[in-house]
Amino acid sequence: MNIQDETKPAEIVPAKSSRVTELPRTKKQITAAVIADGVAAKARWKTLMAEATIVWEKVPPEELATVDGNFHKLAGLVQLRYHISREESDRKVREFFDKHYPSA
Secondary structure, eight states: OOOOOOOOOOOOOOOOOOOOOOOOOOHHHHHHHHHHHHHHHHHHHHHHHHHHHHHOTTSOHHHHHTTTTOHHHHHHHHHHHHTOOHHHHHHHHHHHHHHHSOOO
């Protein structure tokens, strides 16, 4: 008598995804997130003003104080004071923000 293992291989059940599906955000939620990001950027900017004055010596601290973490305002000031193209000022400011602001 030939004894063979007559058991079937276990069935493979696909694992369920543990990813949480995001619900669409409402306009109020998006607005609140933008406001919160702006407030956080202002708070972070106050701590980075000293570093910005070192990096961009030609931009007076009074003008840097008005930036409040706004990328476009800072790029405009850098462009104006250093007489460079907008693309170049955008690149320099992006490098500064990438270095000092944690990416989300």
